[in-house]
Amino acid sequence: MKTKEALFLAKLNLTTSKKINRIIVFMLSVSMIIIIPVFVLWISVNVSINNKINSVPYMLYSQVQMKDYRIETANEDRKISGFENINKFENIDSKIVYERYNLPCSPQYYNVTMSVDGKKYDLSESVFSYNIIDIDKSSYNFPYNLNTIGDIFVDSCDASFDETGKKQVVLSQIVLDAFNLTSTDVYGNTISIYISSSHIEGYLCYEYKVVGIIKREISELYDESGSYMDSEIFFCSSNVYKDGNAVLKPTMTGQGYEYKYLNIEDKEMLNEEYMMLGIGSDIYAKDSYASTCIYLEESNYAILSSLITSLQNRGIYTENSTIYNNYKKLYDVSNILTFILGIVGGVSFIITLLYYYLNLKFSIYKRRHFLTIIRALGGQDCDIPKIHMLQSNILCAKAALIFAVIGGALCWLIKYVINAMISINQIPISITISPWIILASIITMIVIMFAITNLIALICSRKLSKQPIMSILKTQ
């Protein structure tokens, strides 16, 4: 039978079970009206997040245990590289960049020791507690008054190498005060300052010769604008040692510093994220981790997500208020939503298909004599599946028309609902739902629907078309 005639017959066949067909079209439409917006939402959220993540250089702060590494400062002009690196992020929403600084810094437990020519001095109790109180207050006042114990020491040890490569340090009076030492105790001697806490252990300076003392007031440090930058520079300009061997060395390039690994194994040894950031760490951030800042010029949700997971799996603290977390919140919400609705839509689609299958099977059984007569009157065997597939196509076309209009409209609506929800939750992202995604989703669902219903029609009608004509006509 030619398609034109088969179509005619298919339409005619459909008139024999109008009510059931209407139910099938209705059910197909309803399930697709649920599935399509869910599909669109899911894609759009992913695309939007990925677009957003990829459109900005992404910065991820994490705090890496530096226990295994001994870090020494070795630069003289610290300001340069710090600003250089920070500038890289200037096109990021400043809110995001500075978010981390809104977190209170909490120097819960530090143990700083200073050894002068092998003799150890502990931190003075009074300075310690004084600082804690002060730090807690000031650290809320972003950005300029942020200081911590770590900061004081970092800022107070101006370590460098002399021309012959000998390590030397200029100490601040504050450091000496903290250890109840006087300048004569340390001047000309070799000192190490070791900081340890629940998480960090490292030398602020190691066997440096004290070549000078500067008198500076604590208040001066607290008020110093951009002092956190200095701290960033601290590691930027530092050498990194492991087991007494240097592994990472900063080299001067133009205005800034670059890290250079001394051999490939070092690269493996060091935290990869430390390598990637090339920015530096500070020791005053939350708890006692050295912060690292991961700068990804190319990134997507998946990369970030896996990076963060891998960091967290290694017990590394990651900031909770980065843009990533906002994305994650959105992503999670949308995932839960799409999961639930997807299940509802999917189940209703499956029920619809089951309903269609059972009805078709029953209808074919009921009409087996007439359908076989089509063959007896000269129809080919394959005409029977063909007619039934065309029937399913007609039903699908009707359903497609309905759900394309309603589903498409819903997608637009959802865009506004979701963006309203997002703005309430102050997530710095908006979902754009491109008409192309809607179109593609509708087309995809139409194709899937057509394919499955055609398959059902084929499965239901094939057997009948293969049975000998008379064996069917002879049955009652």
Place this chain on the structure above:
Amino acid sequence: MIKIENLSKVYGEGESKVIALDNISFEQKEQEKFIAIIGKSGSGKSTLLNIIGALEKATSGDVQIDSVNILALNEKERAVFRSKKIGYIFQAFYLESEFSVLENVELPLLIAGVNKKDREIKAKEYITKLGLESKIYEKVKNLSGGQKQRVAIARALVKEPSVLLADEPTGNLDSANGQEVMQILKKIAESGRTVLLVTHNIQDAQIADKIIELQDGKISN
């Protein structure tokens, strides 16, 4: 023209083996347009008719219709053959009761790929010939038994087949309706088509040009 040689049909195997047709041969002569096949129930009448109509395969033998050996045809060719040459009238009608008279009658033309306009003209012509013009858009389920059989006859004739096969077409009808149907078949035979009528009613068979009597799958006359 129908020519049958040594035709046998065996159903089943072993214990349940049934020889429905046992080495049947006959040849239709020029003037024998209306052939009646009679015999008791189970004698093989329907089997013979179905094999001639290419609805069933034979176990052995030869069946030639208009010089075509239909037993040598494959499935597809058999369908084409049925479409071109054969019209069927079944005892159980096998109409789609939800379709209208017109839709049922034009079905063979639809299958043959005749366009909508032509098939409507043709279908209406035969519906009128069979006196059903007032029922043309009526659903078949609303018709009486006699009317249904006439729809079935119209459907069998609409393609103007060279061979019309009727398997107990009056079996479900009262005698008045039955008589009417017999007259219709007679007219068709007179118009030059071959009509093969299966019946167990000897009276009906009397109007045929030739009577073949089957007994246990063999021609007994």
